Amino acid sequence: MASGADTVLQRLLAGGVDVCFANPGTSEMHFVAALDNTPRMRAVLCLFEGVATGAADGYARITGTPAATLLHLGPGLANGLANLHNARRAHTPVVNVVGDHATHHVEFDAPLQSDIEALAGWPDGLVFRPQTADALTAAVDAAVTGAVGPPGRVATVILPADHSWGPAEQGAPLAEPVGADPGPGGIGVQAAAELLREYGSDTVVLLGGSATGPAGLSAAARIAEATGARPLVETFPARLARGRGIPAIERLAYLGEQAEQQLAGATRLLLVGTRAPVAFFAYPGRASGLVPSGAQVHVLDPAELDALADQLGAAPVQISPAGPPALPKGPLTAANWADVIGALLPDDAIISDEANTSGMLLPAATAGAPAHDVLTLTGGAIGQGLPVAVGAAVAAPDRPVIALQADGSALYTISALWTMAREQLDITVVILNNNAYAILQLELARVGAADGNTIGEKARSLLDIGRPDIDFVSIAEGFGVPATRAGTAEELAEQFAAALAEPGPHLIDAAVPTFF
């Protein structure tokens, strides 16, 4: 009879899950051994759990289907939580398999024991703990269907070691899938059309979720053209289509004061695949909610966006055939590095964007680049960019993946570089290296904690990450990723083109000064 571990793997495959990002420990050894009985399951070793969970997020953002993670007990899951938080906010399906002590071992409270359920539930997660080995099939099926949703969710199967090593019948597949929840119904095409006919120029159409693909963006652009409505994309979309042939719809700004300007004057807000906009943080004397005072808020199902455009008789949108930006020259600045990327971006690329403050001018630079996808920091938990790039590259081996990565954030999950090297993933990492937590230098003033001139020495020391400066070339080479250093736009262009031309991962440590 198959072991429990075999059964778990078979049910994952049956649910369409055929990649596992793994950082196993002793309690997962039978699962690891069972991988050799399961040729269709690809196992990708990660050297830190946050890499595994972020990779699963990036994978599913590209394929639409979940990957599994394999994590070791509570502490292993804890290390993966921050990127599961991002997956939660992206509505990404993820299936965690978290090994636990054998059931008879629990009463002994061995050193690594902890409350795994508390952690697994934290990212609004579904949690399944099969009580017997024969319950594994139902637990895995429930986790997979629950993760898929919609909406996509984080689902966790807690796998006691004795269920893993013991015999387990595969059992009957789950009769009733878990977790499908169509969400709020919305106002429907008819009412939305009436709204826009009457209040078009006073309406903001805010797009998120599945509405940020090429079809959704095109429909939104048609609607805007026909009605005068203003389309915007949510601040951090899970996956945004961008580039030539795709309407370049502005994103709602991260900075609340800018977002307020974008939304100013709107009396109607039509939410399509997203929720009412809120400020990322609170600031003294500033509003938290970004819905303009008195504005009505309506919801539309993203699947109805195209029908709405048709209903409005909106013509196909003519997109100006703007080309990519020209290649800039001279020392790198917060502006010109993005033009290098825009100018040289290859066809059908995937950008994992954790450029943070350095990326403020990136959207302008990529509107005329070849069509591509952008994966952004949906949950705000930094350390997402490199792992998501790993997952995206595993999901789409034929597409070039570009990780645009702030320096400080890179260090939370830096060992993702090693997985890129081992799997020879076609990823070009560009580190935007300003030796600072630049966003915090900005935020320190914004929250009123200090004027630019009066930041004390100790506060300043917590916001800069120089002294010593971090050498990402050296770190990347340590993890087996070839790396170069760019100080000028010409160097960045040359190195970026070379990295794209050669298979496998590369890193460019780009000395980009802070934006402000």
Place this chain on the structure above:
Amino acid sequence: MASGADTVLQRLLAGGVDVCFANPGTSEMHFVAALDNTPRMRAVLCLFEGVATGAADGYARITGTPAATLLHLGPGLANGLANLHNARRAHTPVVNVVGDHATHHVEFDAPLQSDIEALAGWPDGLVFRPQTADALTAAVDAAVTGAVGPPGRVATVILPADHSWGPAEQGAPLAEPVGADPGPGGIGVQAAAELLREYGSDTVVLLGGSATGPAGLSAAARIAEATGARPLVETFPARLARGRGIPAIERLAYLGEQAEQQLAGATRLLLVGTRAPVAFFAYPGRASGLVPSGAQVHVLDPAELDALADQLGAAPVQISPAGPPALPKGPLTAANWADVIGALLPDDAIISDEANTSGMLLPAATAGAPAHDVLTLTGGAIGQGLPVAVGAAVAAPDRPVIALQADGSALYTISALWTMAREQLDITVVILNNNAYAILQLELARVGAADGNTIGEKARSLLDIGRPDIDFVSIAEGFGVPATRAGTAEELAEQFAAALAEPGPHLIDAAVPTFF
């Protein structure tokens, strides 16, 4: 009036907490700014939260008083949890300050919002969320006294941003400290003496907690000498005194089958500052509890150990003046590297020991070295060693700190190297680099998942961390730590001596083959 952030800092200082290991974000900016009003609070920047929490653990293991951490919302706390788990198991006092959104921002469920309480409670933690700014004093006082205990615990103050930036009276100090819990009373000196007089040679005295300092070990050795009892130290003591002049009492083995041999034949178990021994993991067909069948278990307060020795009339123990091992020669092996450390260990060193499988022969090599302290992996959550070394070095700037660090485990919190460089901490890191999760290669066979000969290719690929091999010299230099590579015992000796002779951090990447 002082701000809430000022008040929090003042109350931390009033509670004896004057070091803060920080990885702040926007919601902590007022706390950061307030540091400049608080000269006595030392702030140490960490580039990952697991470094901050591990450093706080290491700090308190040396000073006996808590350090604070400063963490950013739920995801920041999540990243710090694994080392808080280790602190929990070490009974280390730690005070986390976790920033949260402003109270009026919570209803908007901004992207970074999450259930912070769920995470803070996970490591058996005390959690305090002041409901108003004026409640900050009581919350911080409660957290500090609760953390100190005894027993030492992890305590968390959740600090909403508006309480931090608003005015706050310091308020009255907490009248009633939180958390003191003397624990089980134990059998007392008289009964313990009777037990040992009657059953001495059938008794194992198992030492942990405060009983693993020089006084406790000496008392235990006297008791053993006088009664024939077998003394043992728990597997992973928080802080173990070791070296010349200190009885070299064996530790209970990590491998359950070895531990069973050590305990075999005991009909009485006297627990002093520890709990009944359990296997780290369950294995098919093996017992989880390690108390020999039928043995009686008794508890003694560590504070009574010396009185017990006196009561038994035990003479002072003569400790053989064994010297350190001789310096070995030739290619590094799993055995000879430890002799290099033992031979060259400086006076009054602190060893942060996360050598894992590579460290199996370390105890034999250090028994005759100068007296030192060893900090071990109490909770089994790997990634502790480098952060604990950071904290120990901050706690004891005049003592040399040696981090003996397995390669795979090092990568969970590798950015600790940067904090060593910035703070110019006197730490010598020796990476035991075998390009493998060697412990898992061992465990795969132990749990019966595979015989050595039948490990499949995929399973094998998840247990080795070569392909590409990780170059820790390059990584360390990237973080600003000078580094060298050692392939022979002579090279290790030369580099270790040189690193000790020069202030500031150093790393040696030692090519030590696996033990088995």
